[in-house]
Amino acid sequence: MKILTNPTSLCTAAVILFLCGLTPASAATHTVEAGGVDAPVFTPASVSIQPGDTVTWVWKTVGFFHTVTSGANGTPDGLFDSGLHTSPFTFSFTFRNPGTFHYYCQPHLAMGMVGSVTVAGAPPPPPPSAAKLLNISTRMLVQTGDNVLIGGFIITGNDPKKVIVRAIAPSLPVPGKLANPTLELVGPSGTIATNDNWMDASNKQAIIDSTVPPPNDLESAILTTLPARNASYTAIVRGVGDTTGVALIEVYDLDQPADSQLANISTRGIVKTDNNVMIGGFILGPDGGGAANVLL
Secondary structure, eight states: OOOEEOOOOOOOSHHHHHHHHTSOTTOEEEEEEEOOSSSOOEESSEEEEOTTOEEEEEEOOTTOOBOOEEEETTEEEEEEEOOSBOSSOEEEEEOOSOEEEEEEOSTTGGGTOEEEEEETTSOOOOOOOOOEEEEEEEEEEEOSGGGSEEEEEEEEESSOEEEEEEEEOTTOSSTTBOSSEEEEEEETTEEEEEESSGGGSTTHHHHHHTTOOOSSTTSEEEEEEEOOSSEEEEEEEEEGGGOOEEEEEEEEESOTTSSEEEEEEEEESOOOSGGGSOEEEEEEESSSSSOOOOOO
């Protein structure tokens, strides 16, 4: 957080002292980052300021569009709205009255991109809820037969979960990457969906609207809503024409408010050396203020 102070000089007349009083010497500017490299979040998600302070939001990711819209639960209250922008862009608002002011990003509300500003004199916001898995992923060498990339995940809770499963390879910044991956999603009753080249998917626009479409047209994606209640799912990545190479399988949670969550990722494949080792990743969120117990 950057705090910039504007010290004022001594006032030499009564009328000047009164005018100085209209702009408190303690007024400060607080910076919040909108978006990030790994996940759509506001950083920090919650700030505490004094009346008269200004909050400046700085867009951090090129190509990803965000808004700063005042309101809660996706309902704007009209206090402020940055409009839809990508980096480089900044938006500032000065808070003059005590209170807790909630805001959100319109395109990424379902992914938990929300924040709040508490101005002194207001009750503090409730403590953050426990963090959830926003994304789970594994990168490794895809071969043929039984040695393709097989990733399993579990959805716990009660509500159906909207997810996007991606098979990423041509856009990976590593040598020996798979030229053209295909993706199959399997559930408890069998194959749910398959995809080769996400731009050919029947719900291509929904994949675009998720804000996390694959970077390369040859990569694959399946966007769907899956039952929860400890249901297990398997994502299988193969190379077109039995080609081989390094690929990434990942699952994004597109519905954070739902009473369900990604709970596990397990991957099976051949582990070699250098760029062909197995690499697992995960993102916790949505606001960075909570914590989660994980078992590796």
